[in-house]
Amino acid sequence: MFIGFDYGTSNCAVAIMDQGKPTLLPLEGHSTYIPSTLCAPTRESVSEHLFRHLNIAPSDVVGEQILRRSIAYNREEGIELVPEDIVFGQAALDLYLKDPRDVYYVKSPKSFLGASGLHEVQISFFEDLVCAMMANIKHTAEQQLQHTITDTVIGRPINFHGRGGDLANQQAEAILIKAAKRAGFRHIEFQFEPVAAGLEYEAALAQDQTVLVVDIGGGTTDCSLIKMGPSYRGKTDRADSLLAHSGQRVGGNDLDIYLALKKLMDHFGMSSQMVSGIKMPISQFWNPIAINNVEAQKDFYAKQNLAALNRLRQDAQEPEKLLRLIEVYNETLGYSLVRRAEEAKIALSKDDNYLVRIALLNEILEVDISRAQMVDAIESPKSKMIELVKEAVSQGGVQPDAIFMTGGSAQSPVLCQAIEQQLPNIPIVRGNDFGSVTAGLTRWAEICFK
Incomplete structure (x- = not known):
């Protein structure tokens, strides 16, 4: 049996073909989408969970070394891992927000798969994370279907990591393939996410x-210029119909991060100065909220950085703000700040103002943000997205008859307006913002595995 598998940056979804149409399967309660999150007692718990409770062995020697170290660490800490200790989706986020200090929380591991400079240990660890998430989704789907799923088409962005090129894409695909095979899939194919979304649009x-x-997702923006319609439908070779592709790792997460940077981090000392008049180092305010950057997160939460933060507080003209930043460090609040910014972004798509409330240990920090301020804050990532739209049309050498927008961030009226301004007088068609890619992947799976 086959499924289409949208392993997304923000959410995951899978679907089967039912009576000639893709049907998404519930993955968390009644929801057909599950947030791409994982929460565990410790970082080391993931590898042990796969081996001990799912009977999933490491794929190589490096993975075996990680597993041995993980088991030893958990024993030293007195952690007796039970299956329920690893949670996914909204349950993972809820557990993290309840007490960020006592858990290990990961959001959007897909964002890191193509990162340059990853060591073998890091690559193996990301493989474990992806495998655990895929195994959970596959098991949930199989329980509903009462059937073993063996084949899948997995969606992938045009470029996993910025413009990292073939090496970055090969690294990311290799991680996904190993993780999917360990999770129990036998036959695995890939399809570009915007092409998949186009296949679903083409059906009508x-x-x-x-x-x-x-396709503007949580982690990437991908554009494909495609000839489609009845003449192309169902063909196994679509090379002649694919006129151009463009893609970069800039998506909804970046909008949230920039909004947090521009409108929240001043309250943690970003625009303040030291007693000497020197400005604060921007990296100390960027790194905690750069949740899609491995090195930034590593640098901020490193043990030695606490001493640096305390020195900044001692030398600051407004030390009370730096105390908040130290609380971000101690309480691991980076994800929480970005989450508050995401809530503001969503609210400001409809409302003129939004009051952000950030719960700290000794205060409730309130920040009022207007829609105009939000638009100004996200200008940098928005401009990158529009450049990708221009690039695809320029490469294809032809104006499109229609623009099909999909992805969670495609709901943003700011982004829609920017695309309309770039390509005036071309109708914009909206699909299922979260489900079009999954549906198209499933249609392609039917072609691949029939």
Whole structure:
């Protein structure tokens, strides 16, 4: 049996073909989407959980070394791991927000898969994370279907990590393949996410069109200029219909991060100065909220950085603000700050103002943000997204007949307006913002595995 598998940066979804149409399966309660999150007692618990409770062995020598060290660490800490200790999706976020200090929390591991400079140990650890999430989703789907799932088409962005090129993409695909095989899939194919979304749109077309698919997800923005319609539907070779691709690791997460940076981090000391008049180092305010950057997170939460933060507080003109930043360090609040910014972004798509409330140990910090301020804060990532739209059209050498927008961040009226301004007088068609890619992957799986 086959499924289409959208292993997304923000959410994951899977679907089967049912009576000729893709049908998404519930993955968390009644929801057909599960947030791409994992929460565990310790970082080391993931590897042990796979081996001890799911009977999933490491894929190589490095993984075996990690497993041995993980088991030894958990025994030293007195952690007796039970299956329920590893949680996923909204349950993982709820557990993290309840007490960030006492758990290990990961959001959007897909963002890191193509990162340059990863060591073998880091690559193996990300493989474990992805495998655990995929195994949970596969098991949930199989329970509902009462059938073993053996084959899958997994969606992938045009570029996993910025413009890291083939090496970054090969690294990310290798991690996904190993993780998927360990989770129990036998036959694995990939399809570009914007192409998959286009396949779902194509199913409803009565005549051929040239369509610009713009997929703005949590981690990446991907654009594909595609000829589609009845003449192309169902073909196994679509090379001639794919006119251009562009993609970069800039998505909804970046909008949240920039909004947090521009509107929240001043309250933690970013724009303040030292007694000497020297400005605060920007990295100390960027790193905690750069949740899609391995090195930034590592640098901020390193043990030696606490001493640096205390020195900044001692030398600060407004030391009370630096105390808040030290609390971010001690309480691991980076994800929480970005979450508050995400809530503001969503609210400001409809409302003119939004009051952010940040619960700290000794105060409730309130920050009022206007829609205009939000638009100004996200200008940098928004501009990168529009450049990708321009690049795809330029490469294809032809104006599209329609623009098909999909992805969670495609709901943003700010982004829609920016694309309309870039490509005026071209109709914008909206799909299922969260489900189009999954549906298209499932249609492609039917072609691959029939």
